[in-house]
Amino acid sequence: MREIKGGITAPLGFLAAGMHVGIKKPPLLDLALVVSVREGPIAGVFTRNRVAAAPVLLDRRRLQRGTGGAILINSGNANACTGARGLADAEELAALAAGHLGTDPRAVFVGSTGVIGQPLPMPCLRRGIPALVKRLRPGGGREAARAILTTDTRTKEVALSARIGGRLVTVGGMAKGSGMIHPDMATMLAYLTTDVAIQQRTLQRALVGAVNPSFNCISVDGDTSTNDSVLCLANGMAGNPVVRAGSVAAAAFQHLLGEACRVLAMQVCRDGEGATKLVQVDVVGARTQTAARLVAKTVATSILVKAALFGEDANWGRIMAAIGRSGVPVDPTRIRLSCEGIPIVKAGVGLGHSAERRLARIMQRREFAVTIDLGQGSGRARLWTTDLSYDYVKINASYRS
């Protein structure tokens, strides 16, 4: 596997563009388009939030057909809680893009991110789409990646290549999202392209397998915003024999796609709103994987733990308190905590001032790992979290003003 340049337009046969149409203040880009020169199988994973946004409802329906050719994404407006009008707007956007691209509207997928509850400003979108189609180019990945951002401070892109079925296969991707610290925002979008030849069913299975340990582990409730979507579009232009479920090639592609998702997910987490730290939370020794995940999630989302991370305060008692309230029947006298291999707590009791001083030094790093051993079994889970800073509150108290 090799990292290459080009982001979402790195695979063969993909074009992209991004531009400012007027949803956000000029000169911020707010509309992106990704197009494959030929249609192919598409896979998707969407929010489990019951209050799903219009683009999610539309894409879910489109996905039943299993074939895609283009993805149109706006930022600055989530088109969520917009009712029948929102759905009609999303359909009109897809149809407009299809008209200018000369493709079937059912092959055009849509995505939105931004403020919830306001209708899309359709006039500027209608004006913008023809110009956006004209801007499409093979090197347009970066521009598209910029156009899907909201409070993000940098673009998130990836492109990886590997040999599959005797041919060089590339996966490209872009994402937006300012981290796991706001799991209930209309926040996380990720789009992947690939030139692999693959069955739709196998692509869908690979995407689910790639999203679970990546995007679903940075944002602990990553599947819960109104707009969260991950799409992967394949066009077969690599010329490999079609990848089928259960084959060696399927495993190789799964690995490639998984790595691309992991790279994007880490980029999202590092760019968390106001975040100054990226902390890996490993839970081991749980009775089950579910129990491990629940403990990891409770610790990783505790705002007291997050505030201590920001303050570089070796206040491990907050981690213990979070473990205890997770709902998992832990035995405090079996719990061990360590940080980057330094033991902090043994049998539920702190190991004293020198351990705390070492912990405090590690906490000054930008990235480190905390390990929680419950001493009850072999279940394990890994999540990533960020700290909770003044800037987080600032960004989110004044998000719309």
Add this chain to the structure above:
Amino acid sequence: MREIKGGITAPLGFLAAGMHVGIKKPPLLDLALVVSVREGPIAGVFTRNRVAAAPVLLDRRRLQRGTGGAILINSGNANACTGARGLADAEELAALAAGHLGTDPRAVFVGSTGVIGQPLPMPCLRRGIPALVKRLRPGGGREAARAILTTDTRTKEVALSARIGGRLVTVGGMAKGSGMIHPDMATMLAYLTTDVAIQQRTLQRALVGAVNPSFNCISVDGDTSTNDSVLCLANGMAGNPVVRAGSVAAAAFQHLLGEACRVLAMQVCRDGEGATKLVQVDVVGARTQTAARLVAKTVATSILVKAALFGEDANWGRIMAAIGRSGVPVDPTRIRLSCEGIPIVKAGVGLGHSAERRLARIMQRREFAVTIDLGQGSGRARLWTTDLSYDYVKINASYRS
């Protein structure tokens, strides 16, 4: 029912004292003692956190006997995650107090609040207890209420009287806790005294009935810190016929105790760390009460919702997103939101800019109510929450430094 002065020493036959013994920096009070002139039934409700602090473990054991005469509480150190040593320390403190009071050690209950994971500074506590016993006086309620505080900015006290069984019965109380916004901290202690004559079983039932809609509804995970405790000590000095379960007198006492808990709970919520708002979250129209509570809890603990409350940002989409991810199978097209009677969302869709402007004006108030109607049934729940401010992060990033 009548509100009176005197706090925890308002009922007949109770003495209290508070002083500085050296756990916190001078001149901060850090040790409190509440004593009844005669032993009586005691009721208790404790954290459900699996990582329970030593004083909770000791009090749970003491409660099996059902009789109490004194409560000794320190602030500045939670005596949590301190293992066998912590439990031995708690027992020694109770025995010391019992020795100086001339009572049975099994009638002395203990409480601790503060930093988790450090052993109690026993030398200063041993020196302090005899002096504290000497300070006991009928008007010592305020002093005791001051001595149990940590990051609180004010004391929380209550005293209510009512006629029960032909006699004037008083309930007094004090609490500490800086609000529901830090549900996983060793945070919430409340102590109640009463001169009512009552069976222990009836007192316990009344306390559970009083805590559920009060303390358990401000702190959404209120039962989950390592130290959370509510104790109610009754000494029978009002001279009423002993209150028995199921009687009219039991209902009257339940009402009195419930009101005392509600008053203290609101005081805790208003003094939330860094809080500038107190917001009542009402969920109605849920299929079940459990569903209503889950939705209310998800909204009330969403840090994005809390940040919007602080910013006075009429960003109701965050409330919709929180409802959608609560795990309750809501139907977005049936959801209505209103704020202080002003409709904001109908059938899952926002009611436009003028509704939002009215919402923004209401959000400038210090206290207001949000109502979520799920339109699915008759289940309802009420919680109180606070906003998430810069000061919250500041307080909790530097809590121990």
